[in-house]
Amino acid sequence: MGDCTHMNKHHHLLLRGASSLTVSLCKRSGPTHLPPARPLFPSSGAGGTTTAAAIVSNFFSRHHHSILTSPHHHLPKTARMSTTTPSPVDLIEQSKRLAAFQSVTAHLVPFPSRTRIGIGSGSTVIYVVEAITTLVPPTTLSTMTFYPTGAQSEQLIESAGLNLQYINKLPPGTLLDVCFDGADEVDPSLNLIKGGGACLWQEKIVATSSKKFVCVADFRKMSPALGTMWKKGIPIEVLPLAANRVLGELERMGSLGPKVRPGLPGKAGAVVTDNGMWIVDAPFRPLRVEGTSDKEKGEWQVDELADALIKIPGVAEIGLFYGKNGNQAGEGGAQKPVEAYFGMEDGSVKVLSA
């Protein structure tokens, strides 16, 4: 997908790329050593019923140097493995798993020692950890260090027996080599909405502490414009005593019914983040990537809106990941991924590259 420079706004060409990726799944479906897919955490997304017994038998053979079109791949063997036709859920889980393996192959091979890797959350990231533990030679794996973006990914790292370290221990002046994390919505320019799990602050810190950030997700997160698919609003982490004021500002900026996120059923009142803040979910009209915005009508470009939101006093961090990506930002600080991998509904994988 290095040739994804010809993707148009309607994602017309993306579809073709995806169908060719489908093939790659098939070879991988042979019987191997890969443990069964088992989500460690309750996922807000799709369940984990996939067999996906072994996706990776010929994984390396199908990965030449980056994301690519693999025109001879079709999924017959997966179908053959079970006596029945795979359910849609199975297909999605297989595609998410494949997306995870592809992203790891593309961004970790040849598995240099002492790599520092950020691990985010989300149902697809679970397969990223599986891919890493499966593909990286054990002696190399033991030299790698993994940095979580929150409690879920911390448990994921520990359950996999990987070396855990916290982002506040990253020596000043150094960066993670790569960070894999999910997203709640991804637009064609790789702007993201994140924060559905209320971990956006830590997620942004880990992402911007990385040389490059790779997004892994499923097809439901692909969007022509932020706010199209994820309708709950942009998650904004705010100081509780400023919540009212921030709500007022957001309404002035055209947000349609911003609200403090409630904590039920586990907690009465507001969700409290791991940082002691609240989350405001601020719906906006779909955000423009380019072209003139009409703020009077509440129509914003991503970057303009993000710049305005982050400056509101009382806002600690915002769930918009925007601006530069790791290819553009020299010394870290990039919020946008360099690539996004999507498990598709039909079992294939789409890759969106910067």
Add this chain to the structure above:
Amino acid sequence: MGDCTHMNKHHHLLLRGASSLTVSLCKRSGPTHLPPARPLFPSSGAGGTTTAAAIVSNFFSRHHHSILTSPHHHLPKTARMSTTTPSPVDLIEQSKRLAAFQSVTAHLVPFPSRTRIGIGSGSTVIYVVEAITTLVPPTTLSTMTFYPTGAQSEQLIESAGLNLQYINKLPPGTLLDVCFDGADEVDPSLNLIKGGGACLWQEKIVATSSKKFVCVADFRKMSPALGTMWKKGIPIEVLPLAANRVLGELERMGSLGPKVRPGLPGKAGAVVTDNGMWIVDAPFRPLRVEGTSDKEKGEWQVDELADALIKIPGVAEIGLFYGKNGNQAGEGGAQKPVEAYFGMEDGSVKVLSA
């Protein structure tokens, strides 16, 4: 209601007061000024599928003497208001509302000026606020101050236009006159489980800052022994870095599968309380009020268990309200209510007195 000034300690006259309260309620419930019952907040707590009859039967078999049955509290006039037979849900709501009005009548009449009142949370407390705003003369009401136990009750107080104050502003050496709060489970000795909404720490502080604490709830919270009806476990507020150790201690003490409460769907990872802590829900076998405990088998008396739990390093506060009530403790500090009012399934009200 104006003649309720001669109520004695044994609540002898409460029955009469209550019946006239019923009338009063019905009048108010007519096509006049009383707003319709409308919970401002979604209610946490046990679902409504329990059979009340079984509970009450069991409950009364263990606690005959102090229940004040109110056989003529069946809200006939309210029932008359509608042209159809009231649904079970309507009956329960009516009884909860009646319970709230009774509790206010019993503990606030003759509505002295400058009363300081704690307001808790729960679906029945909403009716307590309604009762206060309905029954207290406006000029007196404006001299009263209301102390919330958390965000929900704070909003309740403000929505009702009452004078809000925080418990940390209570002058040293003074006490609230009365506190009305709900519970997740109530045993015949008026021991409570609270904390389903993760607000137990603030709730205990407000309750123990009161001369007397009055519990209002519905029939589902009545229980022969704590742990019978509320099966999720005793909510325990813990320092996050001690959660593992506390879980280990709890298991040693016989808790059956204690767990850190998850924050989903609003938050990945653990629920964080308003105090920055986590909640561990620790199920125990039904707690004995009296008789010998068998700790080896994980069978505990309420007081023994509470004393042991509160001393575990890492435990900030526990959701057991136990020990003395306001009649027994001279200068505040009592955790148990002096009375509990339950709205029953059949529209009546049960009162359990210390």
Add this chain to the structure above:
Amino acid sequence: MGDCTHMNKHHHLLLRGASSLTVSLCKRSGPTHLPPARPLFPSSGAGGTTTAAAIVSNFFSRHHHSILTSPHHHLPKTARMSTTTPSPVDLIEQSKRLAAFQSVTAHLVPFPSRTRIGIGSGSTVIYVVEAITTLVPPTTLSTMTFYPTGAQSEQLIESAGLNLQYINKLPPGTLLDVCFDGADEVDPSLNLIKGGGACLWQEKIVATSSKKFVCVADFRKMSPALGTMWKKGIPIEVLPLAANRVLGELERMGSLGPKVRPGLPGKAGAVVTDNGMWIVDAPFRPLRVEGTSDKEKGEWQVDELADALIKIPGVAEIGLFYGKNGNQAGEGGAQKPVEAYFGMEDGSVKVLSA
């Protein structure tokens, strides 16, 4: 201040402006009802050894036009009151008090009812509260509400018997009428450094929730360029787990030895703010108000640096108050004061206007 000719009859001695205020003050300083100047809290901030003359000289040389000199404000009558020559400390305290009275007279007269007033912290703000309680008629005062910026000002408001309210209770869409707060350093363009007391986040929220913000301070806070007088660095409130990363970013931006603020003697490790964050103090070379910056050399303009700092992931808020003031920003959100009042070393008051 000579144009304050519209003051009302209740304070006719103040009608003639600051010079008559001096008289009024002196009378109050006599054996009457005015309590002696007594800071309620220990004051943090720069010590008092700086030579005022040098500062002011430098200050004025860069900012001629908007200083209102008050040559006849030398508190002669106060001096007369005592039989001995006033000490330098007395003179400074008198001038700070005078500055506070002037600021209140200029921005609160004619004392409209129901005014909402933000009250900050600092040794001069104590006199602002004194001025308000002294000058505002009691019946009007009882209709006013006061919003603190932190624990110190909260106590100040309560000690004075004023109506306390929290900024999170300000109804959405409304603003405070005025906010009085101190500063750690003020440049000729009214950019500020605040945060010496670690309360900058709440202070900025209150200031930007006000129609206008008025700064009151003493001569030591006047500066030709931020970073000249306040050498400890710009206070930056950061998420603890991002502290290392923020330190690295700051060094890349030219900060000279940024450090996490230690909590000793009261607390080992870092200062924790009321918001659960840490404070990084980031010294920079004196910040330019205008002219070209040379970021390579760590030379920044105020606005450029502030815009860069606020965007660093992990930064919750910064102690630079910059951008627009209340005259320029229509609907709140201004961080810069419209005026700054300084108590001078010689007993006089300097006023710097936007």
Add this chain to the structure above:
Amino acid sequence: MGDCTHMNKHHHLLLRGASSLTVSLCKRSGPTHLPPARPLFPSSGAGGTTTAAAIVSNFFSRHHHSILTSPHHHLPKTARMSTTTPSPVDLIEQSKRLAAFQSVTAHLVPFPSRTRIGIGSGSTVIYVVEAITTLVPPTTLSTMTFYPTGAQSEQLIESAGLNLQYINKLPPGTLLDVCFDGADEVDPSLNLIKGGGACLWQEKIVATSSKKFVCVADFRKMSPALGTMWKKGIPIEVLPLAANRVLGELERMGSLGPKVRPGLPGKAGAVVTDNGMWIVDAPFRPLRVEGTSDKEKGEWQVDELADALIKIPGVAEIGLFYGKNGNQAGEGGAQKPVEAYFGMEDGSVKVLSA
């Protein structure tokens, strides 16, 4: 200590116990590889103006039996090392260092692999870390894991290049093998006051997660009764909104002027702990170890007071370490040390054993 005959060859000079340790120490203190004593952190706690002789005299008169005097531990060779008479400060530092080496020798020899060690804070603990890194063979050291009690000890562990782990990662059902920590005051029964650095909650969790807790300190911490030497009061960690109520309770219990600990100079208002709580310092009359207390007069036994304090709603944890020690409590949970080592004013070491 005399039975430490099984130490390994790398440290044969230590084989003969503490007295040979002295020799060993002296050699190390020569112009060899041992780094000079250098506190990494500023030490909080009582000043050094107390006369040690008086303390010790008083101390021993109340506690004859369990003090292990080490008459030949007077560091003669260290003294010989310098050409001048050692200053009192030097002597104290030497004795603290010796105390640390003795405690490590007594409780870590024969340095089993995979030992889990808690590391507290305080100026003497710095020497404990030095002792461990000096005495434990590197290959063994690399298998050990060290658990800090707060930010200071975390930095200490990392600076020494030791394996850091957090107490919340201790697997349920396991314990630290030993914990070394300081104290603000130690009575003859090994009850402690801790919390001068506001880290008491985490310190108590680490101590009670250990099989045995070893206290290391200097002579100023030895006391005939808690409250004699440490006059600032018992540190109590409280929920901020309960601070007023807790202060009231404490006064009722006889505390003489309990106060919320201020955060200056680094922070206006109260110290906020790493857990988001405040610290109340509650002075009591010297606490009795045994004999009848007279609570009416505010005279308490340690255990009675501790039991009462921990139950006050709003109290998260208390700075009294009391009850059982590791020899008495089977499965962890002990708050009292099994031994306390004190560096004395004259260069010697006193050991107090349970």
